[in-house]
Amino acid sequence: MLKSRMTRQKKAILEELRNSDSHPTADEIYERIRQKIPKISLGTVYRNLETLSSSGMIKKLDIGHPQKRYDGRTGSHYHAHCINCDRVDDLPANSDLAIEDAFSHLCEYHITGHQLTIFGLCPDCKKKEKN
Amino acid sequence: MLKSRMTRQKKAILEELRNSDSHPTADEIYERIRQKIPKISLGTVYRNLETLSSSGMIKKLDIGHPQKRYDGRTGSHYHAHCINCDRVDDLPANSDLAIEDAFSHLCEYHITGHQLTIFGLCPDCKKKEKN
DNA sequence: CTAACTGCAAAAGCTTTGCTTTTCA
DNA sequence: TGAAAAGCAAAGCTTTTGCAGTTAG
Numbered sequence: 001m002l003k004s005r006m007t008r009q010k011k012a013i014l015e016e017l018r019n020s021d022s023h024p025t026a027d028e029i030y031e032r033i034r035q036k037i038p039k040i041s042l043g044t045v046y047r048n049l050e051t052l053s054s055s056g057m058i059k060k061l062d063i064g065h066p067q068k069r070y071d072g073r074t075g076s077h078y079h080a081h082c083i084n085c086d087r088v089d090d091l092p093a094n095s096d097l098a099i100e101d102a103f104s105h106l107c108e109y110h111i112t113g114h115q116l117t118i119f120g121l122c123p124d125c126k127k128k129e130k131n
Numbered sequence: 132m133l134k135s136r137m138t139r140q141k142k143a144i145l146e147e148l149r150n151s152d153s154h155p156t157a158d159e160i161y162e163r164i165r166q167k168i169p170k171i172s173l174g175t176v177y178r179n180l181e182t183l184s185s186s187g188m189i190k191k192l193d194i195g196h197p198q199k200r201y202d203g204r205t206g207s208h209y210h211a212h213c214i215n216c217d218r219v220d221d222l223p224a225n226s227d228l229a230i231e232d233a234f235s236h237l238c239e240y241h242i243t244g245h246q247l248t249i250f251g252l253c254p255d256c257k258k259k260e261k262n
Numbered sequence: 263c264t265a266a267c268t269g270c271a272a273a274a275g276c277t278t279t280g281c282t283t284t285t286c287a
Numbered sequence: 288t289g290a291a292a293a294g295c296a297a298a299g300c301t302t303t304t305g306c307a308g309t310t311a312g
Binding site: 134135136138140141170171172173174175178179197 | 265266267268269270271276277
């Protein structure tokens with residue numbers, strides 16, 4: 001375990017992620033934190049997001065876009081991704097380890113985890129689509 | 132549907148992907164095609180990969196790395212991703228629509244698809260890990 | 263023929279990094 | 288007080304784009 005200090009900047013980033021149920025990009029986090037700590041730099045945001053995610057305090061998500069998303073919920077769970085507005089929501093179900101069991105019989109991998117994402121239209125975009 | 136011409140470059144890229152069971156990056160594809168078409172440019176590779184994937188002839192994969200991967204298999208299937216060497220393998224099972232059914236009762240999304248990836252050590256890295 | 267495509271090179275966009283100064287413990 | 292982190296700016300990497308010349312149909 002590396003040494004790590006809880007700075008004002010890091011604390012603010014962690015709080016922002018924990019109080020948010022969206023899954024913001026680094027840049028969105030930067031803009032929000034800037035309201036409280038105007039002099040914070042984007043580099044600091046990136047460095048802290050990296051530290052926090054490699055120590056397991058947050059998660060880095062990849063939704064197939066140039067920008068990564070960050071998630072303050074560390075429990076294992078799945079995501080839903082709107083193909084229209086790119087919003088990402090948490091799904092109300094924990095990871096299902098049975099899936100890993102099933103695939104352990106189908107491939108030669110030593111499985112350590114899995115990731116499941118649902119794609120579709122979020123409630124808002126579903127409504128708009130009807131018009 | 133947009134008009135599209137089957138150029139020598141596009142054909143070579145498509146064949147390369149279909150004859151390969153790895154899931155190469157744009158740059159890897161570029162290097163391979165260069166053996167046959169030395170003057171091809173990386174920009175052309177990117178443009179063709181984009182055309183091919185938006186017309187559904189290939190798939191673009193995101194494994195959470197800066198570079199995207201490309202897959203010549205269009206049937207819906209899952210992937211295994213080695214956390215040590217970043218190799219990506221196809222899993223010998225088709226997409227399970229029951230998963231989408233299950234989540235359609237748990238969220239308000241209009242679900243159109245899903246993606247499942249297994250993480251772990253591939254057979255090669257599993258062996259090396261033992262030493 | 264001519265719209266679509268190529269090659270080349272420059273630009274764009276996100277993220278990382280080097281360096282000096284500041285700050286937490 | 289010293290190691291770790293911040294701020295700033297420059298660099299890095301992958302991907303996209305503009306443009307003039309080429310080519311498939």
